[in-house]
Amino acid sequence: MNAAAVAATALDANTTTVEWPSEKKNLSTVLEDALAEAVVAVVGKGRSKKITKFEAIITQLVNKSASGDPKATQQLLPLLREIEGRGGPGSTDPAAITEADRQIIQRIQAEFCGENE
DSSP states (O other), rough: OOOOHHHHHHHHHOOOOOOOHHHOOOOOHHHHHHHHHHHEEHHHHHHHEEEEEEHHHHHHHHHHTTTOOHHHHHHHHHHHHHHTTTTOTTTTTTGGGOOHHHHHHHHHHHHHHHHOO
8 A cells, every 4th residue: 555545544633644555674574575576587589477576686696606707706706605614703704715726716717728737
């Protein structure tokens, strides 16, 4: 219901006050609602598919990482560690990537770009 409809239904014939809904959403709720919204994505050979914005974001991140984008890979690795249960405190911080992680990223990028070490 939009604001005009709320105002119209809240008006009492005997008064001129308007009562707005008291529902207030916090940042977490607004973010969850936004990420749950559906969008149409083009997948495969031009086929359309309805997915959530959250799924679209994760798919784009994974695709960018797979194509050799180091920033996307840097964001993805901590998420993978967290999912796998190997991550410790602060592991979702992109700055927490270790030298071993950087070497793995470089090898993956070299393979994708066709470079030899």
